[in-house]
Amino acid sequence: MTKNTSLKEYWENKPRLLPSVSIDCVTLGFHNNQLKILLLKYKNTDYYALPGGFINLDEDLEDAAQRILEERTGLRNIYLEQFHVFGSKNRRNDETHRQIMAGCGIEMKPNNFLLNRFISIGYYALIDFSKAIPSPDELSDSCDWYDLDKIPTLMFDHNEIFSKALETLRTMLDDKLIGFNLLPETFTMNELQNLYETILGEKLVRSNFQRKMLGLGILERIEKKMTGAANKAPYVYKFIGG
Amino acid sequence: MTKNTSLKEYWENKPRLLPSVSIDCVTLGFHNNQLKILLLKYKNTDYYALPGGFINLDEDLEDAAQRILEERTGLRNIYLEQFHVFGSKNRRNDETHRQIMAGCGIEMKPNNFLLNRFISIGYYALIDFSKAIPSPDELSDSCDWYDLDKIPTLMFDHNEIFSKALETLRTMLDDKLIGFNLLPETFTMNELQNLYETILGEKLVRSNFQRKMLGLGILERIEKKMTGAANKAPYVYKFIGG
DNA sequence: TGATTATTGTACCATTTTGATACAATGGTA
DNA sequence: TACCATTGTATCAAAATGGTACAATAATCA
Structure with a gap:
């Protein structure tokens, strides 16, 4: 037009x-x-x-x-x-x-x-x-x-x-591995898991999900992210295309 | 037309x-x-x-x-x-x-x-x-x-x-499980394996292929088929939609 | 008739993958 | 400093997979 x-x-x-x-x-x-x-x-x-x-x-x-x-x-x-x-x-x-x-x-x-x-x-x-x-x-x-x-x-x-x-x-x-298009440049493992759970409509076991994702060799660990919450700070990851 | x-x-x-x-x-x-x-x-x-x-x-x-x-x-x-x-x-x-x-x-x-x-x-x-x-x-x-x-x-x-x-x-x-559309009503396990190997372009281990297919619960064993060859006669199977 | 042969059905075991739980580490709060 | 929630990872059992072995069998051949 x-x-x-x-x-x-x-x-x-x-x-x-x-x-x-x-x-x-x-x-x-x-x-x-x-x-x-x-x-x-x-x-x-x-x-x-x-x-x-x-x-x-x-x-x-x-x-x-x-x-x-x-x-x-x-x-x-x-x-x-x-x-x-x-x-x-x-x-x-x-x-x-x-x-x-x-x-x-x-x-x-x-x-x-x-x-x-x-x-x-x-x-x-x-x-x-x-x-x-x-x-x-x-x-x-x-x-x-x-x-x-x-x-x-x-x-x-x-x-x-x-x-x-x-x-x-x-x-x-x-x-x-199209899910990463729905996330920002960097994200935590928890955010990634929430995305997967939402799309699939089912709960996943945290430790196994982490193992699987890290095993794919498509995530680069960037740094720790201080969330301000009273617990251990998660790492932030970046997707590096498979 | x-x-x-x-x-x-x-x-x-x-x-x-x-x-x-x-x-x-x-x-x-x-x-x-x-x-x-x-x-x-x-x-x-x-x-x-x-x-x-x-x-x-x-x-x-x-x-x-x-x-x-x-x-x-x-x-x-x-x-x-x-x-x-x-x-x-x-x-x-x-x-x-x-x-x-x-x-x-x-x-x-x-x-x-x-x-x-x-x-x-x-x-x-x-x-x-x-x-x-x-x-x-x-x-x-x-x-x-x-x-x-x-x-x-x-x-x-x-x-x-x-x-x-x-x-x-x-x-x-x-x-x-679309492969079965390429086979006749009944077929042997060997024929099914050949089909899979041809489509995928790789050799599969016979015993494991058989285990996998039978495990799917989508095959009905019909009868023995006398091939005329000098060996054990294979069973003939029918696909029963999953 | 009995040895031989190729192929089939299945058993078996080692390895890998997956599911589920446990636990130490950590960044904060009370 | 005790406590708490969450994270990263270890651990172990169960299931799935890869690979080999072997008995059964339908023919052929000596």
Whole structure:
């Protein structure tokens, strides 16, 4: 979306986008020992949604995912990975689209680009919460973090897309060491364990978890961290890619 | 594609298909202790390709994959799973399309549906080789099995699609027990081990493999199989879904 | 008929990995 | 200085894995 084109003009004309294909991002962060998901709320509606968008005709798919996430949330250089394509024939609903656009003062003509069938490619985005300052785009009232057990009803099949993302994240967690994308540069073993427990949804034995992680040879021990608490200070670690 | 429409008419007009999206199937079978892949060769050309096709406007994505595989190879009720989307902006080539269609006596007008950008959703198809009798469709000279180490240069990015499929299959093999889709109803432990060794590309210790497989509790021992060889007859097993 | 041979099913043992508990060290508080 | 909560690590049993051995068996051959 070029800067000198108004949002209204942009969506009321047929944009130069790849038809039929959208991208939706399941954007996860970790804060206060809780996994959080980033959701948009469309202006003047009750519709919550995953941040998503469309692919420019001259743009690689992976680049599009990065750009879309940035345009809709302000987040840059995020770890993104595609995990599934959602292609039920009735997964979308024209009336919802009309309401969303109307909320932004945009009228949709009957032949509008958006009113065709779309499949959506799901990406999960893993974010260092401490660095991320999400901000809503022009279509949205808000762009906020939600606890996973307090996700509102989402537009279309976005709840299903979220579930599949979480399931994929769980099975990939040990395999691809993607969890570290959710933590700051440095972290304690306790924080890492809390993250794993939250994602997997089960308690782990502390000593065994520590042994396993150190055994992977992907952690560099940096220094002690004086927490101020009345106990032994934990080491702080850095992830050094496997 | 309706039966009373000729191939020529069909492709020279704009079909009622979902724009921008294609499906390509990496179709694998197992025969003579070798993994094989099913490839099409387009009529009167040197272009080899994965069997692929397009999605009808009123068709679920998963249904489309099944239909496409059947239309292009004659194979029905196949185990299919999507594994990756391929979306580089320059992954296709118009001239190749023109040649393929010309090989079938079909002229492509400049605004033909096929001459737009497409992303492709990769599915892998796992086949019981003994039941599969593939047959080429109207666009293809041949529809044949190839050894994995003798795959010709394929159209577009189809070699890359194949590689990603094999990689996915390897990592999923233990997780989802998908290997059994490549074997007949009943099989010996030796056949099962050969399959695993072929997919993983490494030798396994016979006794340990047997212990592991029996330990999964997913095999039913049927009967002894007299092979005619001068040695102890192996049992025959059936897969009983986990 | 009985020795021979290749392959199968399983037992066995050593090594590694995992699960669970214990304990000394430490940074603070009372 | 006693006490407390948490951390890093040791320890030990149980389970999983890697590797070898061996008896059973279905044929062949002398």
